Amino acid sequence: DQQVKQNSPSLSVQEGRISILNCDYTNSMFDYFLWYKKYPAEGPTFLISISSIKDKNEDGRFTVFLNKSAKHLSLHIVPSQPGDSAVYFCAVTGTASKLTFGTGTRLQVTL
């Protein structure tokens, strides 16, 4: 059973527009949520995170939103740039102290 779901395997957005990546989770006990970015032939790198006591965290062009009642997490990138083209993974953690990842969404930012 997939505890973390990213239902869109791919997303294409024009440069300058907003990219919205979504993630759903099943366990309300998760209390920390993260987004990672992965380029080909590299390991995932941490992008931004949010704890369960907040509903929004912003870092430059990247904003993460958390809707605990819906068990939904989203990442907004605005404006999108070609260098943002990558696979994005959401991840969750809780008292078990381990990161559980979704299956990833491949973002393509076109010119």
Place this chain on the structure above:
Amino acid sequence: DAGVIQSPRHEVTEMGQEVTLRCKPISGHNSLFWYRQTMMRGLELLIYFNNNVPIDDSGMPEDRFSAKMPNASFSTLKIQPSEPRDSAVYFCASNPTGGSTEAFFGQGTRLTVV
């Protein structure tokens, strides 16, 4: 700091052979994770260690897989015997506390079993 170091970067082996993947975590990090990335399942957690002790190995697919962490600066993931369905990219990651902080990943080992 050089980050998490994995070796080899690529491994091609024949079915039935033993494969050993190696990882050096970031110095001072207490927790180490082994992940496998496949197209179908994304990043799956195989096992994680805290202070060199295996905490959760429920993600290890079967008995052919084993992992060790003999000291704070080294871990291995072994597959014996290897099978073609083990072909994937295997990542090692570490973090300082094992809790609510981000993990730092190595560049991965691409394993191909023919």
